[in-house]
Amino acid sequence: MANVVRAALVQATWTGDTASMVAKHEEHAREAARQGAKIIGFQEVFNAPYFCQVQEPEHYRWAEPVPDGPTVTRMRELARETGMVVVVPVFEVEQSGFYFNTAAVIDADGTYLGKYRKHHIPQVKGFWEKYYFKPGNLGWPVFDTVVGKVGVYICYDRHFPEGWRQLGLNGAQLVYNPSATSRGLSSHLWQLEQPAAAVANEYYIAAINRVGEEEYGDNDFYGTSYFVDPRGQFVGETASDKSEELVVRDLDFDLIEEVRRQWAFYRDRRPDAYEGLVQP
Numbered sequence: 148m149a150n151v152v153r154a155a156l157v158q159a160t161w162t163g164d165t166a167s168m169v170a171k172h173e174e175h176a177r178e179a180a181r182q183g184a185k186i187i188g189f190q191e192v193f194n195a196p197y198f199c200q201v202q203e204p205e206h207y208r209w210a211e212p213v214p215d216g217p218t219v220t221r222m223r224e225l226a227r228e229t230g231m232v233v234v235v236p237v238f239e240v241e242q243s244g245f246y247f248n249t250a251a252v253i254d255a256d257g258t259y260l261g262k263y264r265k266h267h268i269p270q271v272k273g274f275w276e277k278y279y280f281k282p283g284n285l286g287w288p289v290f291d292t293v294v295g296k297v298g299v300y301i302c303y304d305r306h307f308p309e310g311w312r313q314l315g316l317n318g319a320q321l322v323y324n325p326s327a328t329s330r331g332l333s334s335h336l337w338q339l340e341q342p343a344a345a346v347a348n349e350y351y352i353a354a355i356n357r358v359g360e361e362e363y364g365d366n367d368f369y370g371t372s373y374f375v376d377p378r379g380q381f382v383g384e385t386a387s388d389k390s391e392e393l394v395v396r397d398l399d400f401d402l403i404e405e406v407r408r409q410w411a412f413y414r415d416r417r418p419d420a421y422e423g424l425v426q427p
């Protein structure tokens with residue numbers, strides 16, 4: 148029997164406050180569950196604006212503990228209610244002065260499985276993330292969910308092949324890539340990088356971008372979220388570049404094994420020859 152996972156993602160416009168932002172993601176999740184989805188993921192810091200367009204101390208207010216803060220607690224209830232795995236990207240405060248760009252992964256019965264913290268932190272115009280976030284320090288976890296092995300790699304991380312590879316080596320079948328990136332900066336890369344990573348690592352990727360303009364800056368987030376398969380092919384259409392969208396797609400996990408037998412990249416890689424890659 149085919150091993151097909153119905154998977155969902157949401158690209159959303161900023162509503163102006165966390166309560167309504169979380170509430171509308173809950174509605175999208177309920178709709179995804181009605182459509183038969185078993186896993187859903189949201190965009191980078193989904194419950195807040197993309198505040199890194201500016202560097203202002205007031206924006207530390209969006210941070211919360213993971214997993215015991217209000218959003219992840221609520222998403223655990225949502226997972227239980229809908230019977231879906233939920234990937235929840237938020238601004239995490241660990242303790243005073245220790246802040247991370249994080250995603251929690253929750254299993255379909257509401258169990259908190261763990262979190263990934265973004266490793267590569269940008270500091271470029273309109274993406275002033277080093278002002279807020281410490282680089283991730285929890286390695287490359289792959290979570291054993293009811294639908295399969297799920298990893299997370301957050302936005303700017305996607306430019307670095309090493310993390311994609313490490314997630315593959317750790318067993319990932321599907322990697323969620325919650326993002327916030329803007330028109331005029333990266334639209335062309337958005338069509339290239341995740342498909343190339345899916346091919347090189349022979350797994351599925353869910354690429355999720357924010358959409359629309361927000362109150363703290365002039366980035367125009369271009370959406371166009373998608374799922375891409377281990378052959379590098381988009382699974383169905385990419386989402387709109389202008390408006391909010393729930394995307395639900397069937398992912399055939401048997402294709403992962405099929406591709407790995409055809410293109411034996413894990414057999415043929417040469418870690419013994421890559422010493423230079425890990426020199427600082």
Ligand SMILES: NC(=O)NCCC(=O)O
Binds near residue numbers: 302
């Ligand atoms: N959110 C984020 O890391 N954006 C950086 C810009 C990019 O990588 O496209």
